[in-house]
Amino acid sequence: MAARQQQQQGTPAQGKTYQFKLVLLGESAVGKSSLVMRFVKDHFDEYRESTIGAAFLAQTISLDDNTTVKFEIWDTAGQERYKSLAPMYYRNANCAVVVYDITQAASLEKAKAWVNELQRQADPNIVIALAGNKCDLDSRRAVETETAQEYADEAGLLFFETSAKSAHNVTQLFTSIAKKMPLDQLADQSRNKTKGLNPRGVDLSRPANPNNCACKKSLIVL
Amino acid sequence: MSLHVPMDDKPNQDAVSPPPTPSKPLHRMRLRSSSFTLRPADVIRRQKSDSSFHTHFTGSRIGQENARRPSYESKTMAGPPKSRLSTNTYQDDDSTRLPTAQDMIDMHGNSSHDSGSEDDEPPVPVSKNDNQPSDIKPNGFEGLFMRKATRTQSQSVHLSPMASNAPQRSKSTNLMKAKPTMQVALPLPPKPIPTASSPTSTSLSTKTSSSSLSSSLRSKLGSRKTATSSPSSLMPPTPTIPRRNSSMRLVNKKNAQEAKSRVSTEKEQTELYDDGSQAVYPPPPPKDTCDDERDQYGFKMSSQWLSVEDYHEHDKLYQPIVDRRAQKWHQILAENDGKWPEPSSKFKRYVRKGIPADLRGEAWFHYSGAEAKYHANAGVYQEHVRKAEEGKDENEFCDIIERDLHRTFPENSKFKSTTDNADGSTSMSTEDIPAIMALRRLLFAFSVYCPHIGYCQSLNYIAGMLLLFVEEEKAFWLLVTIIEDILPAGIYDITMEGANIDQTVLMMFIWERLPHIWNKISTSRGFWECEKDVDGASMPTITLVTSHWFLTLFINILPTESVLRVWDCMFYEGQKVLFRVALAIFKLNEQKIMDVDDPLEVFQVVQNMPKRMLDCHRLMETTFRRLGSATDITDADIERRRELFKSRRKERRKTNINTDDIGTRRTKVRGTIIHKAMEARRLVERTKSLKHGPKGAANDSKIAA
Numbered sequence: 004m005a006a007r008q009q010q011q012q013g014t015p016a017q018g019k020t021y022q023f024k025l026v027l028l029g030e031s032a033v034g035k036s037s038l039v040m041r042f043v044k045d046h047f048d049e050y051r052e053s054t055i056g057a058a059f060l061a062q063t064i065s066l067d068d069n070t071t072v073k074f075e076i077w078d079t080a081g082q083e084r085y086k087s088l089a090p091m092y093y094r095n096a097n098c099a100v101v102v103y104d105i106t107q108a109a110s111l112e113k114a115k116a117w118v119n120e121l122q123r124q125a126d127p128n129i130v131i132a133l134a135g136n137k138c139d140l141d142s143r144r145a146v147e148t149e150t151a152q153e154y155a156d157e158a159g160l161l162f163f164e165t166s167a168k169s170a171h172n173v174t175q176l177f178t179s180i181a182k183k184m185p186l187d188q189l190a191d192q193s194r195n196k197t198k199g200l201n202p203r204g205v206d207l208s209r210p211a212n213p214n215n216c217a218c219k220k221s222l223i224v225l
Numbered sequence: 226m227s228l229h230v231p232m233d234d235k236p237n238q239d240a241v242s243p244p245p246t247p248s249k250p251l252h253r254m255r256l257r258s259s260s261f262t263l264r265p266a267d268v269i270r271r272q273k274s275d276s277s278f279h280t281h282f283t284g285s286r287i288g289q290e291n292a293r294r295p296s297y298e299s300k301t302m303a304g305p306p307k308s309r310l311s312t313n314t315y316q317d318d319d320s321t322r323l324p325t326a327q328d329m330i331d332m333h334g335n336s337s338h339d340s341g342s343e344d345d346e347p348p349v350p351v352s353k354n355d356n357q358p359s360d361i362k363p364n365g366f367e368g369l370f371m372r373k374a375t376r377t378q379s380q381s382v383h384l385s386p387m388a389s390n391a392p393q394r395s396k397s398t399n400l401m402k403a404k405p406t407m408q409v410a411l412p413l414p415p416k417p418i419p420t421a422s423s424p425t426s427t428s429l430s431t432k433t434s435s436s437s438l439s440s441s442l443r444s445k446l447g448s449r450k451t452a453t454s455s456p457s458s459l460m461p462p463t464p465t466i467p468r469r470n471s472s473m474r475l476v477n478k479k480n481a482q483e484a485k486s487r488v489s490t491e492k493e494q495t496e497l498y499d500d501g502s503q504a505v506y507p508p509p510p511p512k513d514t515c516d517d518e519r520d521q522y523g524f525k526m527s528s529q530w531l532s533v534e535d536y537h538e539h540d541k542l543y544q545p546i547v548d549r550r551a552q553k554w555h556q557i558l559a560e561n562d563g564k565w566p567e568p569s570s571k572f573k574r575y576v577r578k579g580i581p582a583d584l585r586g587e588a589w590f591h592y593s594g595a596e597a598k599y600h601a602n603a604g605v606y607q608e609h610v611r612k613a614e615e616g617k618d619e620n621e622f623c624d625i626i627e628r629d630l631h632r633t634f635p636e637n638s639k640f641k642s643t644t645d646n647a648d649g650s651t652s653m654s655t656e657d658i659p660a661i662m663a664l665r666r667l668l669f670a671f672s673v674y675c676p677h678i679g680y681c682q683s684l685n686y687i688a689g690m691l692l693l694f695v696e697e698e699k700a701f702w703l704l705v706t707i708i709e710d711i712l713p714a715g716i717y718d719i720t721m722e723g724a725n726i727d728q729t730v731l732m733m734f735i736w737e738r739l740p741h742i743w744n745k746i747s748t749s750r751g752f753w754e755c756e757k758d759v760d761g762a763s764m765p766t767i768t769l770v771t772s773h774w775f776l777t778l779f780i781n782i783l784p785t786e787s788v789l790r791v792w793d794c795m796f797y798e799g800q801k802v803l804f805r806v807a808l809a810i811f812k813l814n815e816q817k818i819m820d821v822d823d824p825l826e827v828f829q830v831v832q833n834m835p836k837r838m839l840d841c842h843r844l845m846e847t848t849f850r851r852l853g854s855a856t857d858i859t860d861a862d863i864e865r866r867r868e869l870f871k872s873r874r875k876e877r878r879k880t881n882i883n884t885d886d887i888g889t890r891r892t893k894v895r896g897t898i899i900h901k902a903m904e905a906r907r908l909v910e911r912t913k914s915l916k917h918g919p920k921g922a923a924n925d926s927k928i929a930a
Contacts, residue, residue: 050635056773
């Protein structure tokens with residue numbers, strides 16, 4: 004509930020508020036819920052109860068004086084069979100954080116599978132971030148940073164090694180997602196938006212011109 | 226024959242189905258497994274020694290109990306019962322209320338059920354146990370002892386989770402015995418409200434309060450009055466202490482002006498807790514069985530949603546009820562020679578009002594039919610534990626189970642695997658926690674026993690909760706019973722198809738019975754529009770939350786005591802209880818849902834409100850309210866809809882494979898093409914940037930990061 008008191012979209016006086024639907028995906032027990040808890044409530048439990056179905060939280064961050072981004076965060080269950088619910092999560096998602104556990108090599112493979120699925124099934128504009136969580140457990144590391152970084156580069160993902168426990172890189176992760184969102188494009192849409200939110204998040208209708216897509220955009224800068 | 230028989234007894238039940246018989250006479254109640262065994266003789270002895278408490282332990286009292294209750298038979302025959310007391314029992318014909326479902330079913334060529342007899346249809350699983358009585362019969366005294374002998378070799382596997390509770394029990398018995406002295410020492414601890422202890426005679430308070438109470442309550446009071454006034458020489462002297470609830474009502478009335486809002490809530494609550502009797506006796510024992518932070522089951526009370534104070538506040542009203550229910554239960558067991566009573570509408574009422582904590586595990590075990598499985602499968606559990614241990618490396622589920630063990634009730638004192646050190650740091654002890662070890666064995670064994678399910682997250686919670694009430698092997702059979710008999714097939718399977726179908730069924734109920742809530746959660750789409758999608762992805766988002774409700778059977782959704790109350794009924798009446806409770810939760814939060822506009826807020830209300838629903842009595846009352854209430858659902862109502870959606874989904878899949886997956890496929894193809902194009906482009910850019918030297922490369926990595 005913490006973040007729900009935030010201002011609604013686009014209060015003209017204080018700049019713009021953008022709202023994005025963000026999904027967290029990844030194998031079970033990699034720390035998805037813990038990341039969200041750290042981000043939203045700045046709190047960490049050694050053992051969190053495993054998530055069943057999905058949990059919904061919201062958090063707002065300000066990028067600069069004029070821009071605020073509100074994330075509707077959908078935290079999902081990790082077990083494979085809960086995947087049957089997955090289309091509901093990532094339907095109309097604007098961004099996704101795919102989490103793996105740096106102490107579990109298999110969890111990176113699972114993360115790759117999720118990235119694949121998202122790139123195939125979700126909105127092509129979706130901004131995906133890869134998060135190697137539990138980086139406080141460096142002594143038990145099973146996935147090298149370089150390996151993951153290489154994959155992330157290849158697949159065009161944002162990449163961070165995070166620790167929900169120590170709060171390392173957690174805010175950075177979400178901030179850089181917010182920064183990578185194509186805010187300029189959205190500005191027009193937000194303005195046209197009627198009050199009240201789209202039930203399924205901000206529905207970014209797919210751009211007719213694929214050049215508009217977020218990843219593309221960053222490349223075009225080159 | 227299993228005892229898992231629909232409990233919605235009809236007046237003409239005999240004509241429709243034979244009255245249920247117990248699977249075997251329970252010669253000996255095995256309470257708390259090995260730690261405590263209560264024989265009929267014990268019960269009687271206790272009853273005698275505590276005779277002043279068991280005021281109703283006589284035959285004449287039973288007669289009164291029956292007389293006191295409105296005659297259901299005549300009432301139901303004659304017409305709808307007027308009193309809310311009788312809102313529990315009978316199912317009315319719902320076919321008139323649900324034309325849509327019926328239409329759809331007819332459309333799909335399914336034979337429509339005769340709704341008049343639907344309630345007597347045994348739930349699907351019952352037949353599975355039909356062959357069991359022959360195995361069970363010899364298990365009288367001898368059988369039990371023989372079994373005990375054969376079991377000793379595997380005793381090392383057993384955990385007695387409640388072993389630590391055994392002293393508690395004797396303590397509470399002592400407390401009971403010590404109560405006569407407490408009688409005199411009023412006021413009762415803790416005081417419900419400042420003046421609650423003002424001495425008032427029972428009759429006065431009853432009269433005074435009844436004038437200010439709702440009609441339904443008044444009818445209860447009236448019947449109570451007749452009950453108390455009828456002479457019963459056999460009854461041990463009833464302690465004539467000021468009745469707590471009634472004096473509270475009196476005071477409420479007196480202080481109406483100064484604390485209007487408070488009075489109204491208290492009145493509301495006393496009303497909720499009233500079950501036909503004004504007596505609240507014995508007074509609540511001091512809560513020495515649990516510390517301030519945790520409830521009697523070891524769960525931490527305070528949470529984001531509720532404070533310890535909320536619990537204590539609730540306990541003031543609830544504890545006396547619990548104590549009185551416990552007394553009634555022990556009494557009914559004593560009347561039945563320590564055996565579990567046969568299912569009846571009266572006993573169903575008992576169950577709906579809550580099984581006392583000390584009898585809970587055994588009552589679940591008996592009435593669910595798990596007991597029959599347990600006795601029919603001696604040694605099977607141990608065998609599966611062994612198999613699971615041996616095949617651990619090949620069992621893909623062991624790893625997943627392992628990851629969930631420490632995430633099952635991490636805050637519960639029995640499952641807690643972190644210890645707070647003196648220096649403020651926390652350390653984890655993982656291997657030596659008996660509850661976690663038992664949970665591991667149980668879930669491993671289950672994954673072998675039920676390979677088509679293996680392990681599904683949320684089973685850990687169910688098993689964990691069971692382990693708090695029964696010993697390991699019984700918990701295993703209870704889990705098996707829940708999954709094989711009580712719940713429909715396919716809930717926890719790989720596809721979770723059963724769970725998805727049940728969500729559709731639940732949504733349909735909401736659409737039919739709580740249309741205004743449906744409009745909120747579906748953002749004004751029609752039900753069939755939401756239903757038509759192949760994978761159910763266009764169902765209201767709220768199903769992400771409600772699926773959790775059903776999967777964990779409300780664990781982590783409702784406060785613990787409420788969960789247990791739901792389970793009491795579920796084990797006795799079957800899965801329909803889950804639907805009824807789900808609808809009751811919606812119903813009780815109706816206003817809160819209607820008050821918010823933003824669909825995401827609706828989502829949050831539905832997600833978070835149940836966690837505050839401490840008032841389990843109110844929840845159960847709403848759940849079992851009848852007469853056109855939204856929560857009145859029969860097994861047949863559910864089954865019809867389930868079949869309908871099953872066939873619709875199947876059909877859709879068929880047609881999808883053959884022809885019109887085009888839409889979805891097009892999206893997929895498009896996604897892939899765009900993705901591939903992007904990849905190609907990225908590759909080109911990368912090559913370019915590498916060619917351009919370190920500057921370009923740096924640029925590139927910057928972007929990637």
